[in-house]
Structures are given as structure tokens and as C-alpha cells.
Amino acid sequence: MRLHRLSVSAFGPFGGTQEIDFDALSEAGLFLLHGPTGAGKTSVLDAVCYALYGSVPGARQSQSAALRSDHAPADTRTSVTLELTVAGRRLEITRQPARVRPKKRGTGTTVDKAQTWLRGRDAASGDWQDLSRSHQEIGEEIGQLLGMSKEQFCQVVLLPQGEFARFLRADAEARGRLLGRLFDTRRFAAVEEKLAELRRAGQARVQSGDDRLLAVAHRIEQAAGPAAELPLPDTAPGEPGLSDDVLGFAAVARAGARERRALARSRVTEAERAQAAARRTLDAELATHRLQQRAADARTRAAALAADDRAYAELRARMERGRRAGTVAPALRLRADAERELLERSTAEDHARAALPAELTGADAVTLASAARGTLEELGSLESARRAEQRLAALTAERAELDREERADEEALRDVTEWLEHSDATHHTLRAAVETARDAVARAEHLAADLAAAQDRLAAATRRDELAGRAERGEQAALGARESALAAHEHWLGLKEQRLLGIAAELAGSLEPGKACAVCGSTAHPDPATKVAGHVDRATEEAALAAHRDADARRQEAERELSAVQASLAAATEAAGDDTTAELAAGVEQLRREHAGVRERAAGLHSAQEALAHAGDEHTRRLTEREQTRTRIASRQAGADRLDRERAELSAELADARGEADSVASRAGQLERRAELLTAAADAVRAAADAAQRLKDADARLADAAYRAGFDTPRDAADAALDDATHRELQHRIDRRQQEEAAIRAVLAEDETLAAEARPPADPATARSRADTADRILRDTVSADDAAARRCTELDRLSARAHTEARQLGPLRAEYDRVARLASLAAGTSSENERRMRLESYVLAARLEQVAAAATARLQRMSAGRYTLVHSDDRAGRGRSGLGLHVVDAWTGRERDTATLSGGETFFASLALALGLADVVTDETGGVRLDTLFIDEGFGSLDDQTLDEVLDVLDSLRERDRSVGIVSHVPDLRRRVHTQLEVVKERDGSSLRHRTATS
Structure with missing residues (x-):
């Protein structure tokens, strides 16, 4: 990756537009970026990072309020443009953060959205071509080309010296956090957590299995009963011998239960024999008593029948008379x-x-029949006269219908003639109503479109007024959040400074007699520092830092909400225009009234058209009806004359036929x-x-x-004679008497009954009492035997369940032991892990070993071969090992902690470490070539000789066309580094100036 050109506008301390030609700076290979404190040296590096990743290092994190220059005019847009070559491609990235600006028309503010452009240069033609305007696409493209995250870029390209000085003196945990961010060892930490989770899950399963096994033991104790007197196993859950103890306990319980079952069974056998003998005696007594009672009953019934013989004879005589009467x-x-x-x-x-x-x-029947025949013959002679009379009635009705129709036609002819005289005026009126309604329809459509547009503007104006209030409240909230964040930041920095001033007393608190001091190495502590009133400890500082971060997060949230509201306000203002809400509402109401009136008139179009069409149809129908009525009147007179002639003929014929x-x-x-x-x-x-x-x-x-x-x-x-019911009743009484006689004779003829009658009276009550006593004894013994059987069955079932639980628990315990051993080994808590090194620490230790080897190559040259950085796996106090870093002094041959280095030694050691880390991270991310590097501060602590050696090492980085930029305000560097980029600090904002050491 090589930088060519950087252009910033209204960014950070730069109020105007400033450009940096990195190609000119890189010609010498080594250039200096200097300027007074607060001028904006670090802002140049922030601009490079913002152009690539859309955010800056540190706490500002690309918030537009933090990026925009306070010196810039309101109409100047914050913008950063970076031209670079990466992976053989010449690219240009332009980013503009979101901003809040005054409206061009009216009052209030609006929000311009953040924008990003990516252009690529065609190697053949040299022309720039637009590649993308999507934030997401550009972020993914740059990330793939660079092959590293923003954090890795800031460590590899911008080389922050202060952080690596802290890295040298930090403990293993702090080093682990930095290396974890750079090398992304989260997957190894995830493996540790997964193993710990598996161990907890396995422990829970084993614990659950032990609990179930102990629950079965308690069930066995309950099933065995108090007579067993078995003590429960005293093995605690989780101990390996619990399964064997519970299984042994179950075996003893089963053996005791079987012994008690055998004793109960012998008692049941004895009780069964006694109960059988008592039952046999009871059955014999009951049989004798039943037969004796049966004989006595039969003789009593025979005496009763003998007393009723006379009534029986009369009953049979009555049945015989009834049979003959039948x-x-x-x-x-x-x-x-x-x-x-x-x-x-x-x-x-x-x-x-x-x-x-x-x-x-x-008269007799013959005379009456003869008279009926004569009457029927006279009735037959009147048949033709009856038909003539019916015809005369039909003709009379037909003549009356003709008269009624004639009157109706004359009335209809007058009505239709009168209607046709007024039809022309009605038709003209209806046509005028149709034309008026058509004009109203066209006007209604035009007004509806105007009304919809006016309602949209009114809704946008209402939204605009609401958002204006929210934007004002949001600006106040964002301003308050900024002030709170600034106050929290200043409070944290003040506490941090107080802690650093009293750090000696804090270090003295960890001193122990006979142990070396972590600062001076002495084992004697004659006068340790003491804490003064108001001492700030680490917890207080971290609490202030947490409060500062919370306040900054609230500030970011307030600014995000403000940006969203301002963007919505701009859209609503553009849609509503410059008119007020009241004016728009009045216009909408006026259009609504006009539209309602026109719609009311237009609603009559359909009815008016239907009325006009109906009037035309009615005119045609009335003309046809008039002609048809005239034709019917003319034809009806001939029919009336014919009917009158036929009626006169029939009346003369019927006068003779009807008589009186x-x-x-x-x-x-x-x-x-x-x-x-x-x-x-x-x-x-x-x-x-x-x-x-x-x-x-x-x-x-x-x-x-x-x-x-x-x-x-x-x-x-x-x-x-007997009716059916009486006959059935008498027969039933006779049959019942005969059946009773037969039954008595049968009973008195039985040998067993006669023999029992000859024996002494039976005593069934005494025999029943003895049998009941034998039954109760048998029930008790059987119940005891059943209880013993159920106890044996339940103990067998519970023993089988205990065996099942023990078999299932064996693999769970073995799996838990295996997983627990792996988890303890990965977490560094196992006795087998002698150095107590976690898995993630082990991986990071390998990376730190690579970094130490790469840093040593440059450190030896900076220190004239005196110092060498080495990685150490030794444990530090009670902590875990794996991330120790020591320096070997060739002059003394001793290995000592990096915290004992002086200020200058710490600088070039941290510089060497930063360069070595950059090489390792570059290899880790795919070997992207880095042709431009920046080194920030730390050179003021070096003497002249060491500074020359450090510059020689940096000068060696120019090999293979690599350029290095030093960010520092040390005056001596201005004489040693000839190519310079100076940041000039002015009241209206900083500016950049290219110069050489002689210019």
C-alpha cells in the first residue's frame, strides 16, 4: 500500500482545504511531520484512517460533530480525499460525513447525509472511473484489498509509540488484550469457553445421575420397610464409589425381603387348612338346617291347601259352565x-x-223406483235448453266487457293526447340538466387533484412543524450531552493525573520484606512512599473512565438522533414549501368546500341522463299507444252488433223451456x-x-x-259366559293350586328331607361364627403374604432401575472426566499444565515470540548490539505464564524485565517492538506490502548517538522503495530529516506547508 495524495476540507483543525503530496514526501524515503502541540499532526493520520475506514482512531469514532472543523465556514462541506495504490490498483476515496446546516430558505436547519465515492484509474488511458457510491460496498472493497481491520491498520501503519511503551511494561493480561485484537484469537478463547461449557454440562449430568441414583436408594429404603433396619450408603454425590454402595445396599434389601416372604407363605398354608375344616362344618350344618326347614314349610302349605278344597271345587264348576257357554x-x-x-x-x-x-x-219400494225413473226422463229433455241459457249468460258478459273496454280506450286516448302536447318542453328542460351535470363532473375531477396535492403539502407542513420542535430539543440535548461528555473526560484525565502523581505510594503498598522492588529491584525498602489524603486508586480512575465512556455514548446517541430528525425535517420542509401550516390548512378547507359543492352537482348526471332517455322512450311509446287505441275503437263496434243479434234469438228460445x-x-x-x-x-x-x-x-x-x-x-x-280376562284369571288360580300340590308332594317324597327331619335340630350360628374366625385369620395371613410379595417385586424393580442408572452413569462420568481434564488443561488450571498457560495465551505466546524475534533484529541495531528482546513462559507471581517479555543486556549478560529500561531505552525498544509487530501482522493478514509507514512521537527521550542509530534503522525501512513518516515536534529532528511537512497553527485554523530543512 502506497499513499499518493491526501486532501482535507473543514476537517479537524483545518478550516480550509489542505493537500498533502505524499509522492513528493516519499522521494527522500524519510520525512518529518512536525508542528506545535495541538496544531493537528495527529489529525493528518486521522484523515488517512477516516478515508480508508470511515472512522478515526480513538474515542471520536467518525462522529460528524467531532470531525468537522470549528473554523470552517457554514457553507463548506467537510471532506477527505485519499489517493493510494493498493494491490496494484490506483484508487481515490472521497468521504463526506453527515452535517447539520442552516436552510437555504427560511429559518431552521437541515441535515446533509454522509456520502462516499470510490474511483479507479484506468492504467491504459489514465482516466478516472466511478466504481461505487455505497458505504457498504466501498468498506468491503477496501477491507479485502488491505486485508486488515482498522485496529490492525492503526498498529501496523500508524505505529503509536505510547501504546507500545505501555505494552512493554504491561502485565500478561494487558498484553493478551492487545495481541488478541491484532491477531484475532477469539476462536481459541471460544474453544476454552466451549470446553468449560462442556465441563459444566457434564458435571451437571453426572450430578443429576448421582441424584437419581440416591433417589432410587431412598425408594429402596422405603420399600424395604422399617423391619429391615437398613442404613443408607453414606457416600456423597459425585464420589466414584456411590454406584457400588447403592447396588450393594439394594442386594441386602432384596435378600431380607425374600426371607420375610417365605415365613409369611408358611403362615398362609396353615391358615388355609384351618379355614377349610371350619367351612366344611358350616356347610354340613347349613344343609341340615335347610332340609329341616324345607320339610316344615311343606307340611304347613299342605294343611293350608286342605282347608281350601271346597272353594277349589266351586272354581272348577264355574270354569265348566263357562266352557259350555262358549x-x-x-x-x-x-x-x-x-x-x-x-x-x-x-x-x-x-x-x-x-x-x-x-x-x-x-208408497212401497216399487212405486218409489218408478216415480224416480219418470223424473230423470223429464230432466234429460232440458239439457239443450241449459246449454242455450249458459251461452246467453256468456254473451251478456262479453257485451259488458266490450262496453268497459270502450270507456277505457276513450280515457287513454284523452291522456296520451294531453301528454304529447307537453312533451317538447319537458325534453328541452332535461337536456339542459344533462349539460350542466357534465360541466360539474369535469370541474370536480380538477378540484380533486388540487385537493390531494394540497392535503399532501398540509401533512408535510404538520410534520415539518413537529420535527422543527424535535430538532430544537435534539440540538439542546446534543449540546448538553457534549458538555457532559467533555466534563467527564476532563474529570477522568484529572483523576488519572492525580493517580500518576501518587503511583509511588500505590506501588509501595505491594512491597513485601525480602522481595525485590518491581521498580528498582532492591530487596530493602527503607522509606516507602505513603498515600496522602485524597489519593486516587485504580478503581476510582476506572470508574471515572467508565463514566466518561457512558457520557460519550450518550453524546453519540443524542447526535445520531439529532441527525435523523434533521434529515426528516429537511424532507418535510422540501415537500411543504414556504407556506405556513395555517395558510395551507385554509387552502385545503376552501378546496374541500368547492369540491363538495361541485360533487353534489355532478352527482345528478346519471339521473339526468336516465331521465332524458326515459322521456324519449316514453314519447315513442305514447305515439304508438294513440294509434293502437284508435284502431281498437273502430273494430269494437262490429263485434257489439253481432252479440246483440245472437242474444235476442236465445232469449226467445229459453222463454218456453223454463216454464214457471x-x-x-x-x-x-x-x-x-x-x-x-x-x-x-x-x-x-x-x-x-x-x-x-x-x-x-x-x-x-x-x-x-x-x-x-x-x-x-x-x-x-x-x-x-266368561269374558277373556275372567277366564284367564280363573285358569291361573286352578293352575297355581295344581302346581302347589305337586310341589308339596315332591318335597315330602325326598329321602334327604325325610332323613334330616328325623335328626336333631341343626345349629348353623355357632358353625358360622367359627368359620368367620378362620376366614379373618386367613385374610390377615394372605394380606401379609401379598405385602411381602409386593415388597419383593418393588425391590426387584428398584434394584433393576439402580443397575440401569449405574450403567448409564458410567459413560457420563468417564466423559465428564475426559472433558474436565481437557477444559482444565485449556484453561491453565490443571496440574498437568505446569506453567498455568491458557490455550489462547499459548497461541498469543507463539505470536509474541515471533514479534520478539522480528523486533530484536532492529533493537540490536538501535542499541549497538546491547539489547535483545526475548519471550518468556515463566509465571509472574500467582498469575499465568505465556506472555512474559524480557530484555537481555549483552553488557551484563543478565535477563531483566522490560519495565527496568530507561526512558530512551524504552522508546527504541518499543519502536523496535512496533516495527516487529507490524511485520508479523502484515504476514498474518496475507503479506500486503506496506510502502508508507508513520511513527508517532517518542524521539525526545533519545540522546544524539541513539537518535542516529534509530534513524539509521528507520532509514533502512526505505529499502525497496518504502517511505517512513516521523510524527514529532523534537527540534533536533528538523535538522536531521530534510523532507518535512509542517503543520502551522493559526487563529482561523491550521494549515500544511511542504518544506525542506534548509528552506
């Missing part, structure tokens, strides 16, 4: 049916004769009713005669059936 029942039912039918037919005959004329009320009746239909109705009455009366007379004959036949058959059944009269047979 043979007469069909004749009785036939006679009752005939008598009921005769009564019905006689009543019907009386009703029919009552409706006949007086001369026919006593009002009409032919009335005369025919009279004849129909007379024929129906005569026919019904004849049928009723014949039916009554038939019913009387059937009653006489039924009486004869009933008398014969009663005689045959043994009854004197039919009435006696009717009285002896």
Missing part, C-alpha cells in the same frame, strides 16, 4: 248384530219417507233433487225389509245353540 257365543253375537242393523235401517227409512211428497209417504221457474238451470235443479229423494227412499225401504228378515233367522239359530249346550234358555247361556 259354544253358544257365536249365535249370541250374530243375533246382536242383526238387531243393531234392523234398528239402523228402520231409522234411515223413516228419514227418507219424511222428505217425500205427501202422496208418496206410504226463474231459469232453465233452476228448473233442472228441482228435477235433480226430486229424483235423488225418490231413489234414496226406495233403497231405504228395501234395506229395512232385508234387516227384519235377518233378525228372525238369528233368533232361530240362537235357540237351537242354547239347547244343544245344555241351557234352558239363551239367557242362561249368556249369563254363564
Whole structure:
């Protein structure tokens, strides 16, 4: 990587535009960047870093408020442009941070967004071509070309000497943090953390397994019962012998339970024998008692039956009479049916004769039938007259309909004629309404577009007013955050300075008698410094530093929020224009009222068009209707004349046919009713005669059936008859008596019953009491045996579970032991790790060893071969080893701590270390060639001879066309380094000047 040109505007202390020609500075290989304190030497390096990475080293971190020069005019944009060659490509990077500026029109402020340009130079044509304007794309492109992060770039290219002086004197932890940032050993720290996490997880699994195994032991103790008197294993969870102790405990519990089960089983056998004998005795007594009771019951029932013999005989006699009466029942039912039918037919005959004329009320059936036939013949002769009468009625109705239609047509003809006279005026009015509505529609569309635009501007103005207030509050908040951050920074620097002044007392607090002083190496401490009132310790300083960082973070957050609000305010202002919100609101309201009025008028267009079309259709329909009405009126008169002639002919014909009746239909109705009455009366007379004959036949058959059944009269047979329910009830009583007699005879014929009746009375109560006692003893012994069996089963199950838990716990414990050993080894806490070196420290130690070797090559030349930097794995006090750094003094042959170097020695040792670290980091990141380096400060502590040796070493860096820039304000360097870039400090901002030592 080689720098060619740097241009800055309104950046840091530079109020105007300043340019640096690195090609001219690099011609001599070594150049000096100098100027008074605060002039802006470091700002030149910040500009290079900002151009490449979009942020600057240190706490400012690319905040626009920190980057912009306070000396720059308001209309000058902060900008940094860097031209460089990297990986064989000539590139130009331009970055402009976001800024807050006054509006060009009106009051208030607006925000310009941050911008970035990347251009590439065509090697063939020499023209610049735009490559990208995306912050993200440019950041990725530069990162891939350089192959290093911003932190690595600041260590490798900008070489901060003060930090490496602290690196020389730092402890292992501080060195580890710096090296970890540069070499990115986070993956090794992640391995340590992963192993520690696996160890914790394995320990938790083993602990859980031990807990489950002990829980099974407690369950075994509960299952064994208090009679076992087994003590639980006293092995604690986590001890290796826990599994064997629990398994042994389970085996002892199982053996004891089986012994108790065998004893319980023998007791059950004895109780079963006793219970069987008692049950046999009880069964014999119960059988004898049952048979004796059965015989007594049978004799009691036999005596009861003997007392009821007379009633039983009467019951059987009644059943016999009922059986004989059952043979007469069909004749009785036939006679009752005939008598009921005769009564019905006689009543019907009386009703029919009552409706006949007086001369026919006593006529027989033949006479009534003959009269009905004559009436029907007369009715047939009136059929043609009835049809003529119906035709006359239809003609009369048709003539009335013609008259009604004639009146309706005349009225319709007057209406249509009157409507057609006024249709022209109506049509003209409707056409005018359609034209007016069309004009309103066009006006409404125009107003709708104006209203939408006005509403958008009003919304933007409302947003603008809201954001203006937020921007003002944000500016106040950002100003307060800046002041708080500045106060916290000054407070921290003050505490840091107080601590440095009292650092001797803090170091004296760690002195121990007989141990060497870390500063002077003496083992005697005659007068150690003491802490004075108000002493600032490390914790106080770190708390102030944390407060400073928190305040700076709040400042950054306030500035970010302010930038976002200002950007939104600029967009809203551009959309709203210069009009006030009240003016825009009034304009919107006026447009809304106009639009509403026009829309109301335009809404009638469709109805007006429909009304016009309807009026045209109605005019055509009315003309057609007038012509059709006139035609119907003319044709209707001929039909009326024809109907009148036919009505006169039919009226003359019907006058003879209806006689004295009002009409032919009335005369025919009279004849129909007379024929129906005569026919019904004849049928009723014949039916009554038939019913009387059937009653006489039924009486004869009933008398014969009663005689045959043994009854004197039919009435006696009717009285002896039984209905179905009575018959079933009597038969049931007879059957029940017969069954009872059979049952008694069967019981009294049994041999066992007779034998039991001859024996003494049985005593089942005593036998039952003895059997119940035997049952209770058996239940108790069986319950004890079941409990012993369940205890054995449960202990077998729990023992199997204990074996399973022990088998599962074995691999978990082995895995945990293996992982714990690896984790302890990687964390440096294992006894096998003699130097207590962590895995990350081990990797960093290898990198530090490389850095020490690369730094020694330059340190020996700077110190005329006296000093050599070596890496040490020795432990420092109680800390861990791996990151020790010592210096070997060739004059004394002794190895000592780097903290014992003097100020000048510390400078060139840290310079050599910085150069060596730059070489190693360059190799680590892919070997990117670094043709431009900067070294910042530290040369004031060197004497003339050492300064010459250091400059010779730096001069050697120019090999293979490499240039080195020294950043320093040491006057002697101005005489020794001829090519110079001077930073001039002025009231209106700093400026840059190229000069030589003689100019």
C-alpha cells in the first residue's frame, strides 16, 4: 500500500482545504511531520484512517460533530480525499460525513447525509472511473484489498509509540488484550469457553445421575420397610464409589425381603387348612338346617291347601259352565248384530219417507223406483235448453266487457293526447340538466387533484412543524450531552493525573520484606512512599473512565438522533414549501368546500341522463299507444252488433223451456233433487225389509245353540259366559293350586328331607361364627403374604432401575472426566499444565515470540548490539505464564524485565517492538506490502548517538522503495530529516506547508 495524495476540507483543525503530496514526501524515503502541540499532526493520520475506514482512531469514532472543523465556514462541506495504490490498483476515496446546516430558505436547519465515492484509474488511458457510491460496498472493497481491520491498520501503519511503551511494561493480561485484537484469537478463547461449557454440562449430568441414583436408594429404603433396619450408603454425590454402595445396599434389601416372604407363605398354608375344616362344618350344618326347614314349610302349605278344597271345587264348576257357554257365543253375537242393523235401517227409512211428497209417504219400494225413473226422463229433455241459457249468460258478459273496454280506450286516448302536447318542453328542460351535470363532473375531477396535492403539502407542513420542535430539543440535548461528555473526560484525565502523581505510594503498598522492588529491584525498602489524603486508586480512575465512556455514548446517541430528525425535517420542509401550516390548512378547507359543492352537482348526471332517455322512450311509446287505441275503437263496434243479434234469438228460445221457474238451470235443479229423494227412499225401504228378515233367522239359530249346550234358555247361556280376562284369571288360580300340590308332594317324597327331619335340630350360628374366625385369620395371613410379595417385586424393580442408572452413569462420568481434564488443561488450571498457560495465551505466546524475534533484529541495531528482546513462559507471581517479555543486556549478560529500561531505552525498544509487530501482522493478514509507514512521537527521550542509530534503522525501512513518516515536534529532528511537512497553527485554523530543512 502506497499513499499518493491526501486532501482535507473543514476537517479537524483545518478550516480550509489542505493537500498533502505524499509522492513528493516519499522521494527522500524519510520525512518529518512536525508542528506545535495541538496544531493537528495527529489529525493528518486521522484523515488517512477516516478515508480508508470511515472512522478515526480513538474515542471520536467518525462522529460528524467531532470531525468537522470549528473554523470552517457554514457553507463548506467537510471532506477527505485519499489517493493510494493498493494491490496494484490506483484508487481515490472521497468521504463526506453527515452535517447539520442552516436552510437555504427560511429559518431552521437541515441535515446533509454522509456520502462516499470510490474511483479507479484506468492504467491504459489514465482516466478516472466511478466504481461505487455505497458505504457498504466501498468498506468491503477496501477491507479485502488491505486485508486488515482498522485496529490492525492503526498498529501496523500508524505505529503509536505510547501504546507500545505501555505494552512493554504491561502485565500478561494487558498484553493478551492487545495481541488478541491484532491477531484475532477469539476462536481459541471460544474453544476454552466451549470446553468449560462442556465441563459444566457434564458435571451437571453426572450430578443429576448421582441424584437419581440416591433417589432410587431412598425408594429402596422405603420399600424395604422399617423391619429391615437398613442404613443408607453414606457416600456423597459425585464420589466414584456411590454406584457400588447403592447396588450393594439394594442386594441386602432384596435378600431380607425374600426371607420375610417365605415365613409369611408358611403362615398362609396353615391358615388355609384351618379355614377349610371350619367351612366344611358350616356347610354340613347349613344343609341340615335347610332340609329341616324345607320339610316344615311343606307340611304347613299342605294343611293350608286342605282347608281350601271346597272353594277349589266351586272354581272348577264355574270354569265348566263357562266352557259350555262358549259354544253358544257365536249365535249370541250374530243375533246382536242383526238387531243393531234392523234398528239402523228402520231409522234411515223413516228419514227418507219424511222428505217425500205427501202422496208418496206410504208408497212401497216399487212405486218409489218408478216415480224416480219418470223424473230423470223429464230432466234429460232440458239439457239443450241449459246449454242455450249458459251461452246467453256468456254473451251478456262479453257485451259488458266490450262496453268497459270502450270507456277505457276513450280515457287513454284523452291522456296520451294531453301528454304529447307537453312533451317538447319537458325534453328541452332535461337536456339542459344533462349539460350542466357534465360541466360539474369535469370541474370536480380538477378540484380533486388540487385537493390531494394540497392535503399532501398540509401533512408535510404538520410534520415539518413537529420535527422543527424535535430538532430544537435534539440540538439542546446534543449540546448538553457534549458538555457532559467533555466534563467527564476532563474529570477522568484529572483523576488519572492525580493517580500518576501518587503511583509511588500505590506501588509501595505491594512491597513485601525480602522481595525485590518491581521498580528498582532492591530487596530493602527503607522509606516507602505513603498515600496522602485524597489519593486516587485504580478503581476510582476506572470508574471515572467508565463514566466518561457512558457520557460519550450518550453524546453519540443524542447526535445520531439529532441527525435523523434533521434529515426528516429537511424532507418535510422540501415537500411543504414556504407556506405556513395555517395558510395551507385554509387552502385545503376552501378546496374541500368547492369540491363538495361541485360533487353534489355532478352527482345528478346519471339521473339526468336516465331521465332524458326515459322521456324519449316514453314519447315513442305514447305515439304508438294513440294509434293502437284508435284502431281498437273502430273494430269494437262490429263485434257489439253481432252479440246483440245472437242474444235476442236465445232469449226467445229459453222463454218456453223454463216454464214457471226463474231459469232453465233452476228448473233442472228441482228435477235433480226430486229424483235423488225418490231413489234414496226406495233403497231405504228395501234395506229395512232385508234387516227384519235377518233378525228372525238369528233368533232361530240362537235357540237351537242354547239347547244343544245344555241351557234352558239363551239367557242362561249368556249369563254363564266368561269374558277373556275372567277366564284367564280363573285358569291361573286352578293352575297355581295344581302346581302347589305337586310341589308339596315332591318335597315330602325326598329321602334327604325325610332323613334330616328325623335328626336333631341343626345349629348353623355357632358353625358360622367359627368359620368367620378362620376366614379373618386367613385374610390377615394372605394380606401379609401379598405385602411381602409386593415388597419383593418393588425391590426387584428398584434394584433393576439402580443397575440401569449405574450403567448409564458410567459413560457420563468417564466423559465428564475426559472433558474436565481437557477444559482444565485449556484453561491453565490443571496440574498437568505446569506453567498455568491458557490455550489462547499459548497461541498469543507463539505470536509474541515471533514479534520478539522480528523486533530484536532492529533493537540490536538501535542499541549497538546491547539489547535483545526475548519471550518468556515463566509465571509472574500467582498469575499465568505465556506472555512474559524480557530484555537481555549483552553488557551484563543478565535477563531483566522490560519495565527496568530507561526512558530512551524504552522508546527504541518499543519502536523496535512496533516495527516487529507490524511485520508479523502484515504476514498474518496475507503479506500486503506496506510502502508508507508513520511513527508517532517518542524521539525526545533519545540522546544524539541513539537518535542516529534509530534513524539509521528507520532509514533502512526505505529499502525497496518504502517511505517512513516521523510524527514529532523534537527540534533536533528538523535538522536531521530534510523532507518535512509542517503543520502551522493559526487563529482561523491550521494549515500544511511542504518544506525542506534548509528552506
